[in-house]
Amino acid sequence: MSLLARAVLGPRLRWQFDHWDEGRIDRHQQRRARRLVDDVARRSPWYRGLIRPGIPLAEVPLMDKATMMAEFDRINTAGLHRDELVAFRIAQEHDGGNETYPGGYSVGLSSGTSGNKVLTVLSARERDRYGALLWARNGLPRGLTRRRVLFALRANNPAFTSVTRFGVTLVHVDYFQGVDRLVELINAEELNVLAGPPSLLRLLADSHARIDHPIDAVISYAEELDPGTRDHIAGAFDAPVGEIYQGAEGMLAASCPAGRLHLNEDVALFEFEDAGDVLGSARRVVATDLYRTTQPFLRYRLGDLLEVGGRDCSCGSAFRLVERLHGRADAVLELRGASGGTVRLMPDYVRRAVDRASQDVIEYQAIQYSADLLEVRLLLAPGADRTGIEAEVRRNLAIWCGRAGGVVPRVDFTGCPPERNPRSGKLIRVRREFA
Numbered sequence: 001m002s003l004l005a006r007a008v009l010g011p012r013l014r015w016q017f018d019h020w021d022e023g024r025i026d027r028h029q030q031r032r033a034r035r036l037v038d039d040v041a042r043r044s045p046w047y048r049g050l051i052r053p054g055i056p057l058a059e060v061p062l063m064d065k066a067t068m069m070a071e072f073d074r075i076n077t078a079g080l081h082r083d084e085l086v087a088f089r090i091a092q093e094h095d096g097g098n099e100t101y102p103g104g105y106s107v108g109l110s111s112g113t114s115g116n117k118v119l120t121v122l123s124a125r126e127r128d129r130y131g132a133l134l135w136a137r138n139g140l141p142r143g144l145t146r147r148r149v150l151f152a153l154r155a156n157n158p159a160f161t162s163v164t165r166f167g168v169t170l171v172h173v174d175y176f177q178g179v180d181r182l183v184e185l186i187n188a189e190e191l192n193v194l195a196g197p198p199s200l201l202r203l204l205a206d207s208h209a210r211i212d213h214p215i216d217a218v219i220s221y222a223e224e225l226d227p228g229t230r231d232h233i234a235g236a237f238d239a240p241v242g243e244i245y246q247g248a249e250g251m252l253a254a255s256c257p258a259g260r261l262h263l264n265e266d267v268a269l270f271e272f273e274d275a276g277d278v279l280g281s282a283r284r285v286v287a288t289d290l291y292r293t294t295q296p297f298l299r300y301r302l303g304d305l306l307e308v309g310g311r312d313c314s315c316g317s318a319f320r321l322v323e324r325l326h327g328r329a330d331a332v333l334e335l336r337g338a339s340g341g342t343v344r345l346m347p348d349y350v351r352r353a354v355d356r357a358s359q360d361v362i363e364y365q366a367i368q369y370s371a372d373l374l375e376v377r378l379l380l381a382p383g384a385d386r387t388g389i390e391a392e393v394r395r396n397l398a399i400w401c402g403r404a405g406g407v408v409p410r411v412d413f414t415g416c417p418p419e420r421n422p423r424s425g426k427l428i429r430v431r432r433e434f435a
């Protein structure tokens with residue numbers, strides 16, 4: 001991140017979060033959206049044929065992952081070629097390098113859980129903006145000055161790398177490393193902040209006794225964080241647990257000093273589509289990045305379901321709250337309707353059914369194979385009452401299915417360990433195995 005981004009952009013982003021009211025956010029979004037549509041309509045070969053400058057954002061066609069990847073060469077405004085960027089990124093991963101592509105572009109290749117990889121590219125300026133956003137909104141307590149961070153991510157590389165910039169040290173490590181190795185690294189490098197997916201943070205929490213110094217803060221990302229897991233991690237480390245919600249499309253939300261998740265409404269504009277949630281208001285997210293033009297994200301349909309709330313947070317920010325991250329749209333359970341047809345049950349209700357059954361559930365996974373069969377894998381603490389916990393999970397599931405107007409499928413409990421997605425390495429706790 002350039003000095004300018006750190007010194008000017010970061011504080012400005014923080015100020016906006018603290019001080020803008022709803023009207024200001026709205027005016028900013030409308031102004032940026034107009035500029036973005038004009039710019040993209042002129043410079044992107046793909047959009048040039050589709051939209052004309054000056055049309056409202058709402059008239060821009062929706063974009064999805066498959067189209068983004070298929071038409072990447074024509075969508076981007078820098079004349080970049082998908083296959084060359086992918087080859088470049090893969091070679092970097094093999095060598096453990098992290099260089100920029102000629103022209104100063106950062107290339108990312110996220111392994112989507114549903115298979116096809118998503119290529120992302122940022123210009124130097126866009127990278128600065130992202131760095132400033134991460135500086136301003138990262139879920140860490142603001143008073144925390146010493147920041148030596150274990151940054152666990154899927155790197156496809158066993159080596160760890162350490163980078164120190166502006167007083168923050170990030171130790172990047174692949175999260176497929178064993179917990180013993182990570183604990184060693186945390187001790188040797190005196191890391192006081194742990195950032196990673198909750199399934200890994202949970203394992204580290206269970207090994208906290210072997211960490212020889214206090215952990216000051218924990219940041220969760222990449223997987224849904226259950227309230228039970230959050231409490232477990234916070235309790236083990238006696239530290240606040242923040243959250244970042246991030247996709248290939250950028251950093252969409254982060255937790256505030258009061259511990260709640262706010263959408264980054266000054267950086268992205270969000271629209272929501274109905275997702276058939278009969279019990280709550282989980283909706284599918286459509287995001288427009290208001291600043292990126294090298295690879296524009298205009299009305300991009302995410303696979304994520306979330307429940308948005310109001311703007312009434314005790315931290316004082318008027319940025320819209322995310323009440324709950326429900327998971328992926330393709331993880332929604334499909335049940336037989338009690339009065340015919342199909343009824344959908346959002347993954348979060350399944351998570352709640354298990355999470356609230358007992359303190360002794362260490363990890364779990366629910367896999368739906370058909371409308372009539374659900375497997376629930378339970379990893380329990382030693383000495384736990386398996387029969388009692390299974391009965392409680394079954395009872396909770398019956399309540400949620402009933403409220404949704406659906407028929408409870410047969411539930412088979414097993415002690416099989418939950419499996420990570422082989423492509424992304426993520427632990428998807430609720431998933432559906434049929435279309």
Ligand SMILES: [Zn+2]
Nearest residue numbers: 256258313315
């Ligand atoms: Zn807040």
